[in-house]
Amino acid sequence: MAGTTDTLLVVGSIAFDDIDLPSGEYRNVVGGSATYASLAASPFMRGGAVRMVGVVGSDFPRDTLVELERRGIGVTGIEHAAERTFRWHGRYSTDLASRTTIDTQLNVFASFSPKISALERNCTFVFLGNIHPELQVEVVEQVPRRKFIAADTMNFWIEREPSSLARMLRCVDLLIVNDEEARALSGIDNLVRAAADIRRRGPKTLVIKRGEFGALLFDEAGTFFAPGYPLEEVLDPTGAGDSFAGGLMGYLTSRGEATPWVVRKAMFFASSLGSFCVEGVGPARLLAIGHSEIAARIAAFARLVDYGGELHFSHS
Amino acid sequence: MAGTTDTLLVVGSIAFDDIDLPSGEYRNVVGGSATYASLAASPFMRGGAVRMVGVVGSDFPRDTLVELERRGIGVTGIEHAAERTFRWHGRYSTDLASRTTIDTQLNVFASFSPKISALERNCTFVFLGNIHPELQVEVVEQVPRRKFIAADTMNFWIEREPSSLARMLRCVDLLIVNDEEARALSGIDNLVRAAADIRRRGPKTLVIKRGEFGALLFDEAGTFFAPGYPLEEVLDPTGAGDSFAGGLMGYLTSRGEATPWVVRKAMFFASSLGSFCVEGVGPARLLAIGHSEIAARIAAFARLVDYGGELHFSHS
Numbered sequence: 153m154a155g156t157t158d159t160l161l162v163v164g165s166i167a168f169d170d171i172d173l174p175s176g177e178y179r180n181v182v183g184g185s186a187t188y189a190s191l192a193a194s195p196f197m198r199g200g201a202v203r204m205v206g207v208v209g210s211d212f213p214r215d216t217l218v219e220l221e222r223r224g225i226g227v228t229g230i231e232h233a234a235e236r237t238f239r240w241h242g243r244y245s246t247d248l249a250s251r252t253t254i255d256t257q258l259n260v261f262a263s264f265s266p267k268i269s270a271l272e273r274n275c276t277f278v279f280l281g282n283i284h285p286e287l288q289v290e291v292v293e294q295v296p297r298r299k300f301i302a303a304d305t306m307n308f309w310i311e312r313e314p315s316s317l318a319r320m321l322r323c324v325d326l327l328i329v330n331d332e333e334a335r336a337l338s339g340i341d342n343l344v345r346a347a348a349d350i351r352r353r354g355p356k357t358l359v360i361k362r363g364e365f366g367a368l369l370f371d372e373a374g375t376f377f378a379p380g381y382p383l384e385e386v387l388d389p390t391g392a393g394d395s396f397a398g399g400l401m402g403y404l405t406s407r408g409e410a411t412p413w414v415v416r417k418a419m420f421f422a423s424s425l426g427s428f429c430v431e432g433v434g435p436a437r438l439l440a441i442g443h444s445e446i447a448a449r450i451a452a453f454a455r456l457v458d459y460g461g462e463l464h465f466s467h468s
Numbered sequence: 469m470a471g472t473t474d475t476l477l478v479v480g481s482i483a484f485d486d487i488d489l490p491s492g493e494y495r496n497v498v499g500g501s502a503t504y505a506s507l508a509a510s511p512f513m514r515g516g517a518v519r520m521v522g523v524v525g526s527d528f529p530r531d532t533l534v535e536l537e538r539r540g541i542g543v544t545g546i547e548h549a550a551e552r553t554f555r556w557h558g559r560y561s562t563d564l565a566s567r568t569t570i571d572t573q574l575n576v577f578a579s580f581s582p583k584i585s586a587l588e589r590n591c592t593f594v595f596l597g598n599i600h601p602e603l604q605v606e607v608v609e610q611v612p613r614r615k616f617i618a619a620d621t622m623n624f625w626i627e628r629e630p631s632s633l634a635r636m637l638r639c640v641d642l643l644i645v646n647d648e649e650a651r652a653l654s655g656i657d658n659l660v661r662a663a664a665d666i667r668r669r670g671p672k673t674l675v676i677k678r679g680e681f682g683a684l685l686f687d688e689a690g691t692f693f694a695p696g697y698p699l700e701e702v703l704d705p706t707g708a709g710d711s712f713a714g715g716l717m718g719y720l721t722s723r724g725e726a727t728p729w730v731v732r733k734a735m736f737f738a739s740s741l742g743s744f745c746v747e748g749v750g751p752a753r754l755l756a757i758g759h760s761e762i763a764a765r766i767a768a769f770a771r772l773v774d775y776g777g778e779l780h781f782s783h784s
């Protein structure tokens with residue numbers, strides 16, 4: 153989609169994942185929140201309009217960076233460190249509904265502090281993947297032309313860094329979390345009331361992801377719901393949440409605005425990219441996806457929610 | 469809603485429920501699938517156009533039947549037996565997400581065989597609540613002017629009466645089950661493939677309920693999704709599934725047809741009535757609900773899914 157001069161900065165982890173799935177054990181799969189979010193955002197943008205910031209180790213293959221570039225992702229902002237790349241090992245349950253972390257090796261990610269260089273400083277839309285909330289705040293301060301900032305977080309920061317997280321919430325426009333995180337952050341079990349509480353802490357717009365079931369949006373215009381796409385086969389949920397966020401931010405950046413109507417449409421692009429992600433192991437499907445496939449899935453989404461327009465109750 | 473001469477027959481259980489909720493323990497609450505479904509259907513119909521068939525014992529209060537009549541439900545088809553009314557005792561988990569049955573006393577329900585008298589024989593729409601599939605088939609055969617038949621079932625019959633269930637599936641237009649039942653019935657974990665399997669066994673239309681998350685519809689026109697209504701407070705899930713079915717069938721009967729577009733709209737009325745049900749203990753909220761409240765919730769549903777019309781992906 154052309155037409156705007158807006159660009160999207162994506163900051164987050166870049167990783168090697170070992171993924172134990174019911175279908176098999178996969179090793180050294182390229183992953184990380186920045187990778188998934190950038191790949192999911194890229195179909196909406198002209199080349200170089202998604203700019204990725206993160207850190208890789210000396211073991212990270214140049215070919216992978218070339219592959220990301222081929223998808224139109226600007227990779228010159230990625231830092232190269234001497235140690236090994238961040239590694240994660242996780243195992244999924246047989247129904248893919250839950251996972252346990254077997255091992256995490258932070259490596260280069262342990263001392264990561266995002267350095268925003270000239271090209272990235274000019275970005276107007278920002279997605280802050282799940283990193284330390286202090287670092288998320290530092291990124292925001294380094295992007296003077298920012299128009300719309302979105303962030304993810306996780307229970308680890310909610311429990312251990314509440315004051316940093318509170319500062320982060322005050323400087324973002326949109327928070328994207330899952331239902332469990334929304335409950336932990338607010339201390340409220342009911343999601344409608346949890347959402348109201350979180351929005352009072354900063355983000356005017358809140359998205360609560362519910363995995364395969366879809367996602368809720370809470371903003372100044374009210375509450376909105378976009379379903380998950382009913383898939384015939386799910387291979388690997390890894391990266392689905394980041395792909396959702398990337399699809400959402402990619403669409404918003406391509407439109408150059410984040411009004412309630414645009415954000416509502418963006419929810420379907422988010423859900424579409426999340427649905428593609430889980431159809432392959434790691435980012436395989438996102439790397440292969442074509443524009444016509446995206447157009448077809450968006451059309452299928454439109455049919456999935458089309459009830460023919462009018463809905464009202466009248467009794468006589 | 470006036471305009472059609474169609475009438476709805478609702479067949480199922482009528483019960484006294486003991487309900488242990490996080491908010492308290494409630495005793496002798498009137499319940500049963502026929503009660504919830506009839507109450508949920510009644511707002512769409514003129515007086516007497518919903519006709520309830522079931523059995524009550526000598527302990528069932530006349531006042532309750534009067535209350536049902538006051539909601540426009542025809543109760544003359546309800547059989548009165550000498551024993552005690554069917555009783556169920558269940559306990560919910562603190563988050564209301566699961567429940568265990570503490571006690572079931574079939575009483576009059578043990579020998580229940582629905583007798584369809586003259587008024588009920590003329591009904592054109594039928595909802596078969598969760599009773600023995602043999603009895604469900606017998607009801608269908610007693611309603612010669614039938615236009616559209618919907619049925620519910622449960623894991624108990626799926627496991628123990630597969631051949632009766634197979635016959636039942638061949639004589640209904642719509643099956644309404646939850647996701648767990650759809651998986652048990654088809655033996656397929658993935659819901660999209662489970663739905664295709666179930667539809668091959670008889671019902672051209674299938675609704676899979678997913679509790680608070682919403683419900684999926686599979687029919688000749690494709691796949692459709694209607695969300696659950698995001699409530700600030702949920703008191704008691706008892707009867708929500710039957711209220712969903714009742715709301716759906718009430719709307720269809722009021723329209724006098726069940727085309728794919730009408731069924732899609734009906735999904736929102738179903739979800740609305742299900743959402744009202746859980747706001748009160750037992751059928752309390754359904755008994756109190758006014759037309760303006762239903763109209764307001766339907767309008768809120770329309771906003772919940774309104775993304776402004778156009779949704780397409782174009783890339784340049």
